[in-house]
Amino acid sequence: MTTIADVARYAGVSVATVSHVMNRTRHVEPETAERVRSAIAALRYNPNSLARSLRRGETKTIGLLVPDNANPFFASVARQIEDAGFVAGYTVILCNSDGSAEKEERYLQVLMAKQIDGLIFAGSSDHARVFSSLLPSVPAVLLDREIHSVNVDSVLVDHDHGGYLAGRYLVGLGHKKFGVIGGPRDSSSSPARLQGFVRALQEAGLDLPASSVVDSDYHFVGGRVAMEQLMAQAPGITALFACNDLMAMGALTVLRGRGLRVPDEMSIVGFDDIPYAVTTWPPLTTIAQPVEKIGTRAVSLLMQRLGGPEAPSRREILAPALVERESCAPARK
Known part of the structure; x- marks a missing residue:
C-alpha cells in the first residue's frame, strides 16, 4: 500500500510538505505543489480520510434523527438530506426514534459518541430536555419541529x-x-x-x-x-x-x-x-x-453553521400548497 512517505520520496520533498499540499495548511511553492500532486496521481495514493478528519477535529458525518423513516414523508426528506450531504462531502447516519424520548436520548448519545460534526433533529416537541442537554456540544438544525426552549436553526413548514x-x-x-x-x-x-x-x-x-x-x-x-x-x-x-x-x-x-x-x-x-x-x-x-426544500435547506443551514462564525439562530418557514386531485367534490344539495 502506498504511504505518504512513498509520495514524499517520489516527489523529492519532505512528508510535511506533502501533508501541507494535501491539507492546504501552509503555503507551498506552486512548482513544488505540482510535483507533489503528480506524485500522488502517479502512485495512486489514497490518503486515510478518516485519520485526516480526526486530526482536524471532524468526521464528515451528520446525524439525522426522525420519528419514523417508514413514513414516506420522512423517507423522502431523509433522502434529500442524504443527497445534499453527499454533495457537501458528508455522510448521514439515520436513526428512528418512534416518538420515544428514551430512544431519542439513547440515539443522541450514540451519535455524540461517534463524534458527528452536526445534527438534524426531527424529534418530539415535548422532548426538549433530551435535545437541549446536548447543546451546544454540536451544531444542530431542527427539522419540521419547534422546540421553543432551545436556540438553534430550524426549517419549518407553515x-x-x-x-x-x-x-x-x-x-x-x-x-x-x-x-x-x-x-x-x-x-x-x-x-x-x-x-x-x-x-x-x-x-x-x-x-x-x-x-x-x-x-x-x-x-x-x-x-x-x-x-x-x-x-x-x-x-x-x-x-x-x-x-x-x-x-x-x-x-x-x-x-x-x-x-x-x-x-x-x-x-x-x-x-x-x-x-x-x-x-x-x-x-x-x-x-x-416542499420536501426537497426542507431537506436541502436543513443541510445548507448546517453547513453554514459548521463553516462559519457564531451567528444568531435562523428560522426558515416554508409554504405548503394545495394539490387538487379527485378525492373532493362539491357537497350534494
Whole structure:
C-alpha cells in the first residue's frame, strides 16, 4: 500500500510538505505543489480520510434523527438530506426514534459518541430536555419541529396555513359538516394544522364540534381506527381533513368498506403529498409539503453553521400548497 512517505520520496520533498499540499495548511511553492500532486496521481495514493478528519477535529458525518423513516414523508426528506450531504462531502447516519424520548436520548448519545460534526433533529416537541442537554456540544438544525426552549436553526413548514388551505377548499365546495383526523397532540405540526383548518371554517361562519375531531398517530392503521370512531360519534359529515396522507388512506379504506363513495358521498383532503397519494382511488387531494426544500435547506443551514462564525439562530418557514386531485367534490344539495 502506498504511504505518504512513498509520495514524499517520489516527489523529492519532505512528508510535511506533502501533508501541507494535501491539507492546504501552509503555503507551498506552486512548482513544488505540482510535483507533489503528480506524485500522488502517479502512485495512486489514497490518503486515510478518516485519520485526516480526526486530526482536524471532524468526521464528515451528520446525524439525522426522525420519528419514523417508514413514513414516506420522512423517507423522502431523509433522502434529500442524504443527497445534499453527499454533495457537501458528508455522510448521514439515520436513526428512528418512534416518538420515544428514551430512544431519542439513547440515539443522541450514540451519535455524540461517534463524534458527528452536526445534527438534524426531527424529534418530539415535548422532548426538549433530551435535545437541549446536548447543546451546544454540536451544531444542530431542527427539522419540521419547534422546540421553543432551545436556540438553534430550524426549517419549518407553515402547518397553520396548510390547514387553512384545506379548510378553505372544502368550504368553497359547499361542505358544512366536517370531520378531522388529527395526529399526535404532542407534535407541533398536528395542532397547527387543526388550528388553521378551524380558522377557515370560522371565517365562513361554521364550527367544528369536539366530537368531530379524533386524534391518531400519523399511521395508516391509526387512520382506519380513527375513521371508524369518527363515523360513530359524528354522523352526517360530508368532508374529512386528515392531518397526513397515511391516515387519509386508512380512512379511505373504511369508507370503501362501508360502501360510501368518494368523493360523491365524502370528500377527503390529506396532508404531505407523499408519492402514494396519486396511487389511491380516487387520487388524493392533499396539502403538499416542499420536501426537497426542507431537506436541502436543513443541510445548507448546517453547513453554514459548521463553516462559519457564531451567528444568531435562523428560522426558515416554508409554504405548503394545495394539490387538487379527485378525492373532493362539491357537497350534494
